[in-house]
Amino acid sequence: MSEAIIVAHEVSVELGGNPVLAGVSLTASRGEVVALVGPNGSGKSTLLRCLAGLQPVTSGHVTVLGAEPVDEAAFWRQVALMGDEPAWYPGLTGREHLELMAAVHGESRMTADEALELFGLDGRADASPLNLSTGQRQRLHLAATLIRPSRVLLLDEPERGLDAAFRTRLGVLVEEYAAEGGTVVMATHDPELAGRGCRMSPTGQLTS
Amino acid sequence: MNIPGRSTATPSSVRAFVRSRRARPAGALDRYVAVFGVLMTAAVLGNPLSAALAGLAGRVEPARAAAGLALVAVAYAGFVAVARLAGPVALPAADAAWLVLSPLDRRGVLARTARVLLVTAVVVGAVLGLAALAALGAPDQLVWRLLGAVVLGVSATTGGVALAVLGQVTPSWNGWLTAVTTALLAVAVLLTVAAVGGRWRAAFEPVAVPLTWPATAAEVPLAALGGAPLTWVAAVTGGAALGAALLVRQAWSALGRMPARAVLAASLRVGHVTRAATVLDPSALTWAAEDNHWRSRRLRSRPWPPLPAPFALAWHDWRRAVRRPGRLVALPATAVMPAVLVQALGGPVGAAGGPPLVVVASVLAGALAVAVAHTAGARRDGDNPALSRLAGVGRRPALAARALLPALLSGAWAAAALAGLTLAGALPTAPATGSGTYLDGAWWLFGPAMAPAVAAGALRMARRRPVDHSMPVIDTPGGAVPTGPLFWALTGVDLAVLGCLPALAAFAVGTDGIGVLLAAQTITGLAVLAASTLRAGSANGT
Numbered sequence: 001m002s003e004a005i006i007v008a009h010e011v012s013v014e015l016g017g018n019p020v021l022a023g024v025s026l027t028a029s030r031g032e033v034v035a036l037v038g039p040n041g042s043g044k045s046t047l048l049r050c051l052a053g054l055q056p057v058t059s060g061h062v063t064v065l066g067a068e069p070v071d072e073a074a075f076w077r078q079v080a081l082m083g084d085e086p087a088w089y090p091g092l093t094g095r096e097h098l099e100l101m102a103a104v105h106g107e108s109r110m111t112a113d114e115a116l117e118l119f120g121l122d123g124r125a126d127a128s129p130l131n132l133s134t135g136q137r138q139r140l141h142l143a144a145t146l147i148r149p150s151r152v153l154l155l156d157e158p159e160r161g162l163d164a165a166f167r168t169r170l171g172v173l174v175e176e177y178a179a180e181g182g183t184v185v186m187a188t189h190d191p192e193l194a195g196r197g198c199r200m201s202p203t204g205q206l207t208s
Numbered sequence: 209m210n211i212p213g214r215s216t217a218t219p220s221s222v223r224a225f226v227r228s229r230r231a232r233p234a235g236a237l238d239r240y241v242a243v244f245g246v247l248m249t250a251a252v253l254g255n256p257l258s259a260a261l262a263g264l265a266g267r268v269e270p271a272r273a274a275a276g277l278a279l280v281a282v283a284y285a286g287f288v289a290v291a292r293l294a295g296p297v298a299l300p301a302a303d304a305a306w307l308v309l310s311p312l313d314r315r316g317v318l319a320r321t322a323r324v325l326l327v328t329a330v331v332v333g334a335v336l337g338l339a340a341l342a343a344l345g346a347p348d349q350l351v352w353r354l355l356g357a358v359v360l361g362v363s364a365t366t367g368g369v370a371l372a373v374l375g376q377v378t379p380s381w382n383g384w385l386t387a388v389t390t391a392l393l394a395v396a397v398l399l400t401v402a403a404v405g406g407r408w409r410a411a412f413e414p415v416a417v418p419l420t421w422p423a424t425a426a427e428v429p430l431a432a433l434g435g436a437p438l439t440w441v442a443a444v445t446g447g448a449a450l451g452a453a454l455l456v457r458q459a460w461s462a463l464g465r466m467p468a469r470a471v472l473a474a475s476l477r478v479g480h481v482t483r484a485a486t487v488l489d490p491s492a493l494t495w496a497a498e499d500n501h502w503r504s505r506r507l508r509s510r511p512w513p514p515l516p517a518p519f520a521l522a523w524h525d526w527r528r529a530v531r532r533p534g535r536l537v538a539l540p541a542t543a544v545m546p547a548v549l550v551q552a553l554g555g556p557v558g559a560a561g562g563p564p565l566v567v568v569a570s571v572l573a574g575a576l577a578v579a580v581a582h583t584a585g586a587r588r589d590g591d592n593p594a595l596s597r598l599a600g601v602g603r604r605p606a607l608a609a610r611a612l613l614p615a616l617l618s619g620a621w622a623a624a625a626l627a628g629l630t631l632a633g634a635l636p637t638a639p640a641t642g643s644g645t646y647l648d649g650a651w652w653l654f655g656p657a658m659a660p661a662v663a664a665g666a667l668r669m670a671r672r673r674p675v676d677h678s679m680p681v682i683d684t685p686g687g688a689v690p691t692g693p694l695f696w697a698l699t700g701v702d703l704a705v706l707g708c709l710p711a712l713a714a715f716a717v718g719t720d721g722i723g724v725l726l727a728a729q730t731i732t733g734l735a736v737l738a739a740s741t742l743r744a745g746s747a748n749g750t
C-alpha cells in the first residue's frame with residue numbers, strides 16, 4: 001500500500017449549530033489526486049480548510065504528512081493552499097510576485113519566465129495584478145502556488161474565471177504535480193478537472 | 209407615479225419622488241432639532257470665539273508669524289489636495305448609479321454637491337483667514353483687518369475649489385491649480401526657513417554666524433504685512449474676491465459639461481470613504497488609496513535579490529518605497545514641521561526650557577507615521593494571510609526583517625526633526641552626556657534610539673484587527689465612549705509610547721541626566737521590538 005499523506009477520519013464540523021460536515025473520511029496517498037465534488041454548500045471548502053488546519057473539527061481527526069495540520073510556517077513550507085484571491089502586495093508586478101515566491105523558498109519548480117509562459121501571462125509580466133482581468137489574476141495565483149516547491153497541494157475551485165482551454169491545461173499541470181510525487185486535494189465544479197483524479201463528495205461517498 | 213420616461217422630469221422632482229417613498233419624511237420635530245442644534249453650537253462657541261478674536265489685536269514676533277503663515281499655507285494646500293482627491297464633484301452611490309447616466313440635466317443633478325462644496329469652502333476659508341490673521345496679528349483696526357482676512361481666506365478656498373471643479377471638467381485647468389499649490393508650498397518652505405533660521409540665528413548670535421538670508425528677507429515683508437495700510441488690504445481683498453467670483457461663475461457654467469466618467473470615478477472614491485466611515489474602520493481607506501495609486505502606475509519588473517527568506521519577503525517594502533520617490537523626497541521636508549510648530553506656538557515654553565508637550569508629541573507622531581507608511585507588507589498579510597501562507601516564512605523572522613525599513617526611516621526622520629528643534633532653539637543646545645562631557649545638538653541621537661520602539665509600534669498598528677464594535681460603551685460625564693474604536697486607535701501607539709518613555713522623560717527634564725536617558729532609550733527601544741516580535745510569534749495565524 002502506498003504512503004498515506006492525508007488522512008481525515010470521521011470528520012464532523014458544525015458551524016453556528018448547523019452540521020456542515022458529518023463523518024467524512026478521506027485518504028490521499030503520495031502521487032494521488034482527489035477531487036471533491038458536490039453542489040454549493042455541501043462542505044467542500046470546509047473540508048479543505050480542515051485539511052489546512054484553518055477550521056477546527058467538531059469530532060474526528062485529520063493528519064497531514066503524519067501530523068495534525070497547524071497554521072504555522074513549518075506546515076506551509078510543505079503544503080500549498082490556493083483559496084480565494086489573495087491580497088496582492090502593493091507596488092509589485094506579476095513577475096515580481098512569482099520571483100518573491102521562488103526567493104523565499106530558496107528553490108522553485110520552474111523559473112518565473114517559465115511560469116509566466118506556462119500560465120499565459122508572458123505578455124502581462126510587468127502589470128500590477130490589480131490591472132489584470134479576473135481570469136489572469138486566477139492564473140497568476142495558480143502560478144504563485146505551483147512555482148514553489150510543496151508536497152501537498154490544496155486547491156479550492158481553481159477553475160474559477162478560467163477559459164475552457166486553460167482549464168484543460170490546468171488538469172495537465174495538476175497531473176504533472178502528482179506525477180512528481182505530490183498529493184492534490186481539490187474542490188471543483190469542473191467535470192473535466194474532477195475526472196483527473198479520484199472523485200469524492202463531502203458526504204463521504206466515493207463516486208468513481 | 210409620473211417620473212420615469214417623462215421629458216418634464218427634473219433632478220429636483222426625481223429627488224422629491226425618492227424622498228416621498230422614504231419610511232418617514234423629515235418632520236417639524238427634525239427641523240426643530242436641527243435649528244436647536246445650530247443655536248446651541250453658536251451659544252457654546254460664542255464666548256471662546258469672541259475671546260479669541262479679541263486676542264488677535266497686537267503685533268506678533270516675525271519668526272512666529274512666519275511659522276504660523278507656513279502652517280496656514282500647508283493647510284490650504286492640504287485642503288485643495290483633499291478637494292482634488294475627492295473629485296471635488298462627487299455624488300452618493302445611489303445618485304451616481306441612477307441619476308448620472310440618465311437624460312436629466314447634469315448641472316441640476318450636481319447642483320446639490322456644488323452647494324455643499326461652496327459652503328465647505330466658505331467655512332474652511334473663514335477659518336484659514338482667521339488663522340492667518342492670528343499669525344500676523346492686527347496692530348490696529350481689528351474689525352476691518354478681520355473682515356479682510358476672512359474675505360481673503362474665503363476667496364482663496366472658493367477660488368481653489370472652483371479651479372478643482374474646472375480641472376475635473378477640463379484637465380488643462382489642473383495645471384493652474386498645481387501651479388498655485390506649488391507656489392504656496394514654496395512660500396511655506398521659505399517661511400519655514402525664515403522661522404527656523406530666525407530662531408537659529410538668535411541662538412547663535414554670540415558666535416556671529418552670518419546668516420542674513422532668507423530670514424531677514426522674509427521677516428521684513430512679514431512685519432510690513434501685519435501692519436499694511438487698510439487701503440492696501442481693501443485692494444488686495446477686493447481683487448481676490450473678484451477673481452474668486454469669476455472662477456466660481458466659470459465653474460458653475462462648466463458643471464453642465466461635467467463628464468459622467470469623472471463624476472462616477474469620484475463617487476467611487478467617496479464611496480470608499482463613506483463605507484470606511486460607516487463601519488468605523490479607517491484602514492479600508494488606506495487600501496483604497498494604495499490600490500488606486502498602483503492601478504495608475506506603469507511598473508517595470510526588476511530581478512528579486514537573492515536574500516535569506518525573511519529578508520526576501522521584507523524586500524517588498526523596500527521596493528515599494530523606492531517606487532514612490534515623491535514620498536521619500538517629502539519625508540525630510542516634513543521633518544521640519546515640529547520646529548515650525550514650536551515657532552507658531554511662540555517658542556519653547558515646556559518644562560526645563562524644553563519644547564511644549566504638543567511639539568514632543570508631534571515628533572513621536574511624525575516618526576510613527578513615517579514608520580507606518582512603510583509597513584504595507586505586514587499590513588497586507590495581517591488583513592489577508594493567503595500570500596504569507598504561500599511564502600511559508602515564520603512570523604518572528606518575517607516581522608524582524610520587516611522592522612528594518614520602518615526603523616531606519618523613522619529613526620532618520622526623528623533625528624532630523626530633533627536636529628531642527630535644536631536649531632530652532634526649542635531644545636537646550638548643550639545637553640550633558642552621562643560622562644560629564646558636552647555635545648552640542650546631541651538631541652538628534654534620540655531619533656535612532658527611538659527607532660526600534662517606533663517600528664514595533666508601527667508593525668503592531670499594521671497587524672491590528674478591525675474595530676471590535678462588540679466592546680462595551682462607557683458612559684462618562686463628557687458623553688458615551690465606545691471602547692472598540694478607542695482600543696483600535698491606541699493599538700500600536702501604546703507600544704511606541706511605552707518604548708519611547710526614556711526619550712519623553714529626557715524632553716521633560718532638559719539636560720540633566722541626558723546620557724543615562726539616551727542609553728536607557730536605546731535599550732528600551734530594542735527590548736520593546738524584541739518582545740513584540742517574540743510575542744507575535746506565539747500568536748495564531750501566519
